Structures are given as structure tokens and as C-alpha cells.
Amino acid sequence: MRLSESTTIASRLSALAQRLGLSGRGPRLIFERARHLRLPFRALPQPAESIWWAAGPPLQRLVDLPRDALSGPVQEDKAAARSVLMAVVEREQLHLDNFDLRLIDGLCSPPPSLDDSLGSFEELAASPLGRCARIISYKDFLKTVSHAMPRFLAAEPVELRQASWHGERLFWAGEQHGESFACAIAYARLRGLEVTLPGELIRYHLSGDGLAELRRRYHMLAMPVQAWSEPAFMSLLLDHGLPYARLSLLRYPDAPEFLLLPKDSQEANALGEGLRLAGAPDVIAYLEALHQRTSE
Numbered sequence: 614m615r616l617s618e619s620t621t622i623a624s625r626l627s628a629l630a631q632r633l634g635l636s637g638r639g640p641r642l643i644f645e646r647a648r649h650l651r652l653p654f655r656a657l658p659q660p661a662e663s664i665w666w667a668a669g670p671p672l673q674r675l676v677d678l679p680r681d682a683l684s685g686p687v688q689e690d691k692a693a694a695r696s697v698l699m700a701v702v703e704r705e706q707l708h709l710d711n712f713d714l715r716l717i718d719g720l721c722s723p724p725p726s727l728d729d730s731l732g733s734f735e736e737l738a739a740s741p742l743g744r745c746a747r748i749i750s751y752k753d754f755l756k757t758v759s760h761a762m763p764r765f766l767a768a769e770p771v772e773l774r775q776a777s778w779h780g781e782r783l784f785w786a787g788e789q790h791g792e793s794f795a796c797a798i799a800y801a802r803l804r805g806l807e808v809t810l811p812g813e814l815i816r817y818h819l820s821g822d823g824l825a826e827l828r829r830r831y832h833m834l835a836m837p838v839q840a841w842s843e844p845a846f847m848s849l850l851l852d853h854g855l856p857y858a859r860l861s862l863l864r865y866p867d868a869p870e871f872l873l874l875p876k877d878s879q880e881a882n883a884l885g886e887g888l889r890l891a892g893a894p895d896v897i898a899y900l901e902a903l904h905q906r907t908s909e
Contacts (some may be wrong), residue, residue: 627769642848647887647904650846653837654892655869658897664795665730666721666774671862672900673776673817675702681874685858694858694873697830701900705816710811714771715802719784721774722791734795735802746796754800757887758808761787770811777818778903786815802814810877819904830876832885834893835869855881871896 649687660669674682678699683691718734718854731737738746759765772786781904801808827833840846850857856878860871872888889895 625905633794639853640721640879643880643889644883646845646849650790650843650849650888650891652840652843652846652891652893654835654894655837657835657869657887657894657896660778660903661730662732662735664719664733664782665724665786666776666779668717669776669779670821671720671864672702672778673704674862675699676817683858683860686854687894690856690875693875694831694860697823697827698860699822701827702817702823703820705818707812707814707816709773709812712771713772714798714808714810717771717773717778717783717785717798717808719774719782720791720795721784721786722788725792733760734799737792738799742792743796745849748796748800750831751806752904754797754804754806757793757800758797761790761797765810768810770813771785772797773812773814775814775816781813789849790846816874819900821904824897824901824904828901831891832872832874832882832884833896835896835899836870836888836893838873841870849884851895853880855884857881868896876890 657670664667674696678695680692680695683695685691709732725742731740731742736741746753746760748757754764760772762769774784774786775782787794798808800806836846841859849855856875857874858874861868862871863869872893874885876882876885
């Protein structure tokens with residue numbers, strides 16, 4: 614690199630640091646060290662078009678985030694981050710008098726394998742998973758659906774879930790025998806059987822105001838598991854006494870942990886800006902994209 618190019622890059626970075634409010638020597642040094650970190654950052658996965666509720670990000674957990682869900686050295690910092698996070702997702706409950714079960718096309722029960730590619734109950738019924746139920750008559754249908762819902766014939770309300778990041782898909786909230794339920798509903802659709810029950814629907818959606826407040830107050834970055842044993846990163850985080858909070862929300866193998874850095878701290882803001890330049894995925898941008906996609 615020629616001297617003129619090096620000088621130009623340095624001046625641009627200096628201008629960027631000033632624009633970000635990193636005017637002090639300490640914040641500038643943190644910013645410079647952070648942007649040069651080399652960590653195995655990976656993009657956050659997009660929600661799959663799948664019948665499985667677990668195939669999407671578990672953002673519904675933010676609504677009732679436990680007090681001990683966040684980790685970090687200072688209780689006040691964790692409490693402040695928790696308060697903002699809990700406003701990102703909103704929940705509403707609806708009672709449905711006569712709900713047609715044929716509209717359900719998702720399962721909250723755990724998938725029997727890591728395969729989340731099934732896109733409909735019909736695909737499940739035609740797959741090896743569908744062997745659990747061989748429905749060739751109405752009697753078989755009643756037996757199968759009652760296996761999944763023991764109180765079906767007593768007209769007990771069906772529990773439903775819906776989340777904006779899953780689109781319009783409606784999920785059965787039962788935790789067991791999901792394959793039996795799916796096969797029964799696929800049969801009802803095939804035969805044109807009208808199957809109605811009262812319904813209790815819990816609907817989750819991302820809040821635009823909640824996301825805006827999170828963006829205003831925090832950096833929220835997806836840090837790989839290797840980061841927490843990386844001396845260069847941990848030195849930046851701990852040696853300067855920065856305020857921060859950590860959140861483990863995702864539950865797949867080697868899932869990243871979310872780091873929240875308050876922007877009202879110059880040092881924490883400098884670390885957040887530097888990590889973004891180093892390649893750390895911006896969790897807030899990820900959530901904003903989900904919100905925009907589901908609001909169109």
C-alpha cells in the first residue's frame with residue numbers, strides 16, 4: 614500500500630470516528646483495536662419456510678425474558694438491556710369461536726430430526742414421518758386426531774400460535790404427537806371434512822417502536838462462541854470496565870451469543886462500531902429486515 618493510500622484510509626477512519634462521537638483517545642483506541650479483530654463471524658440464518666415452529670428464531674422468548682436471562686458483571690446494565698429487549702416483541706391473545714382446524718399448517722412440537730425442510734402437512738403425511746398414521750376412513754381420522762388431542766370429541770379449545778417472522782402460518786401449540794395431528798389435518802383437507810373447534814390464539818409480532826428504541830440505545834451484535842475465549846476481544850471488553858450484557862437466545866449448535874453495548878457509553882459505543890467493521894452481524898438490522906418483510 615502506498616503512503617498516500619495509507620494516509621487517505623487513516624483520515625477516513627479518523628473522520629468516521631469523529632462522526633461516531635469517538636472523540637477521546639480511549640474510545641478511538643478501542644475502536645481501532647476492535648475493527649482489527651479476526652473472529653469467525655457468521656451471518657444469522659433466515660427463518661425457514663417450514664411447518665416447524667422451532668425452525669424460526671425463538672423471538673417470542675423476549676416477551677417474558679427472565680431476570681436472569683442476561684449475563685454480565687453489573688446488574689443495572691443487565692436490567693436496562695432486558696427492559697429494552699422486552700419491548701421488541703409484542704403479544705396479543707384472541708379467542709376464536711368457530712375455528713377451522715384445516716387452516717393450521719404448523720407444529721410447535723419438537724421436530725423429530727434436524728430436517729426443517731417440510732413445508733406442509735401434506736408433505737409430512739407423504740414422508741416417512743407420516744407412517745405413524747394410516748388414515749383411510751373417518752373412524753381412522755377420529756382415532757388419529759384424538760391421539761393428538763385427547764379432548765377433541767369434548768370440543769376442548771385448540772391452542773394456536775402465530776408469529777410475524779413465520780408469516781401467516783398458523784401453528785398447533787400441542788407439544789406431543791405432532792405427526793399424528795398433521796396427518797389428521799391433511800386427511801381432513803383431502804376429504805373436505807369440516808372440523809371446527811373453539812380456538813385460543815397467541816400472536817407475536819415485532820414492534821417497530823421497540824426496534825427503534827433498541828437501535829437508539831444499543832449495539833446488538835452476534836458474537837461467535839470462540840469470541841469468549843479470544844484474549845484480544847476479552848481484553849477490550851473487560852480491561853476498560855465497559856458496560857455490556859450478554860444474551861443466549863438461539864438454541865442450535867454453535868449458535869452465537871448476542872452482545873449488547875449501550876451507546877451512551879463512549880467506550881462501549883466504540884467497541885460496538887469497531888466490531889461491526891470487523892464483521893460482527895448486526896442483530897438489530899436482522900430484526901429490522903424481518904419486521905420490514907412481514908409488514909409489506
